[in-house]
Amino acid sequence: MHALRRWWHDTAGGLPGTFWYLWAGLLINRAGAFAMLFLSLYLTDARGATEALAGVVVGAYGAGGAVGVLFGGVLADRWGRRSTLLAAHLATAALMVALAFSRPLPLIAAFAALVGVAHSMPGPAFVAAIVDVVPADRRSRAFNLEFWALNLGMAVASLLAGLVAEASFTALFLVDAGATLTAAAVIGWKVPETLRRSAPPPPARQPTAVRPRRPGLLTVLSDRIFLVFVGLTFVLAVLTLQTSTIMPLAMRADGLGPSAYGVVVALGGALIVLGQLFVPRLIDRRRKAVVLAASTALLAVGFGVLAVADHLAVYLGAAVVWTIGSMLAAPPNAQINADLAPPDLRARYQSVFYLTFPAAAFVAPMLGGVSLQYLGDRHWLIVGGLGVLAAVGHLLAGPSRERHVDALRRAAEREPADRIPTG
Incomplete structure (x- = not known):
């Protein structure tokens, strides 16, 4: 029993409550984020797209992801971690519902690109919030748990996605939207804003090695x-x-x-x-x-x-x-x-x-x-x-x-x- 308690302390001990709510939101979001895993199959089987066109639409999702990562990072520093997380989750849920009921392929492609943006926005905000609240000497275990949650969530998503897709592609998007809203509810209810806003020290006091040379x-x-x-x-x-x-x-x-x-x-x-x-x-x-x-x-x-x-x-x-x-x-x-x-x-x-x-x-x-x-x-x-x-x-x-x-x-x-x- 002592060995078990020691293992738990070394693995997850000393982490603040806000981290665990962030972790729970991340796990819920990843476990339910399975609609895009089946996007190419949905396009070819349900919407009659060719494989080449399906590849273009999936590529639009990936391109949106690159934009979303940068956009999410800037927003999280300027607007706040909590606000960025909530906005991204709510936008993702709305776009998933829109995708569920969209039929024209150009419209689906546009929504897929926007989902890519919204899906990628939370990443920098999640990590920045974890760094904000977890002491430096405990961040290694926090990031270890984050990586574990991402993989556990992906394993659950892969299992559930196949079952839901067998029943209905529309349900695939709607269940994804529901999981995203659940994650947003956890964050909105339990995660405070973690961004610390303080005036920078005078330039003369900043070491040369860490002095910002250009903004943003x-x-x-x-x-x-x-x-x-x-x-x-x-x-x-x-x-x-x-x-x-x-x-x-x-x-x-x-x-x-x-x-x-x-x-x-x-x-x-x-x-x-x-x-x-x-x-x-x-x-x-x-x-x-x-x-x-x-x-x-x-x-x-x-x-x-x-x-x-x-x-x-x-x-x-x-x-x-x-x-x-x-x-x-x-x-x-x-x-x-x-x-x-x-x-x-x-x-x-x-x-x-x-x-x-x-x-x-x-x-x-x-x-x-x-x-x-x-x-x-x-x-x-x-x-x-x-x-x-x-x-x-x-x-x-x-x-x-x-x-x-x-x-x-x-x-x-x-x-x-x-x-x-x-x-």
């Missing part, structure tokens, strides 16, 4: 230390997306069908749901750069092994390796992103960070497909080599990143500490 997003885009970290995260995202973009093609070439691919994906999801809660005790006392280097190296090994994979057992073994890498990477990746952001630009930094994922979703299939076609199994050696380079990059960038974080922390300590409600 331009400050983020001129932060070289942060952009190096974003670039390394982009590589991590490209590696991770191999599982959903290129690996199915490689498995088909090896004579393995969709059911085999489903087993590999399900194994990864099960490992995350069962094992993610044990990650904090493994990494809390280790340098984040070292953890990220090790996790990226595991991804490199896992995908590199696919160069010699021709049986399902090899794919399953490789999936265990790269999934462990993903599990180890999630908490320090999110915490470094939070630590590098000045408090007054926190959500904007999150929005630029979040852009790595739609960018990787574009690059991974485009270049990966060409690479697999012309290089065959050697594609996986390139992927593995890219992961090794990123692991080395984390080790090289770690010291300057840590010094920059220390400078930001010292500057923040000199500012008046306004009380933020934590519930």
Whole structure:
């Protein structure tokens, strides 16, 4: 019993009530956000669209997501985290209802793009609010729980989506809207505004390393230390997306069908749901750069092994390796992103960070497909080599990143500490 209490304390102890309401809203939202998983099937089966046209509409959703990430980051810093979350959730629910009853394909495409905007807006606000309310020494466990909730919610969504879609595509959108409204209700009822508004210190008191040079997003885009970290995260995202973009093609070439691919994906999801809660005790006392280097190296090994994979057992073994890498990477990746952001630009930094994922979703299939076609199994050696380079990059960038974080922390300590409600 003592060991169980100790594990719970190390995994989830000491987190404020506001975090848990944010976590609950995130879990509910992700568990119910399954309509867009079936958008292409809905378009081809129910609306009579060609596969090419369905791809264009789904692409419009993705393009809207890139816009929504930046828009959500700016709003969360200017308007507030709570207001941005509520506006995005309410807009998403309304657009889902509109999609449920829309029939012309151009109208569906327009609504899909707007859903992409609304779906992506909460991301920076969620993370910025978590950073606002969770003390720095407990953020690693908070981000670990956030990653776990995202994957648990996605697993639930994948299960429910198939069942609801069998009954009605219209119900798919309406249930999604209902889950989104439920998440909005939790946030509106229990989550206070966490954005601290305080006047910046005089320019002479700001350390050169942390003094904003340009307003708004331009400050983020001129932060070289942060952009190096974003670039390394982009590589991590490209590696991770191999599982959903290129690996199915490689498995088909090896004579393995969709059911085999489903087993590999399900194994990864099960490992995350069962094992993610044990990650904090493994990494809390280790340098984040070292953890990220090790996790990226595991991804490199896992995908590199696919160069010699021709049986399902090899794919399953490789999936265990790269999934462990993903599990180890999630908490320090999110915490470094939070630590590098000045408090007054926190959500904007999150929005630029979040852009790595739609960018990787574009690059991974485009270049990966060409690479697999012309290089065959050697594609996986390139992927593995890219992961090794990123692991080395984390080790090289770690010291300057840590010094920059220390400078930001010292500057923040000199500012008046306004009380933020934590519930």
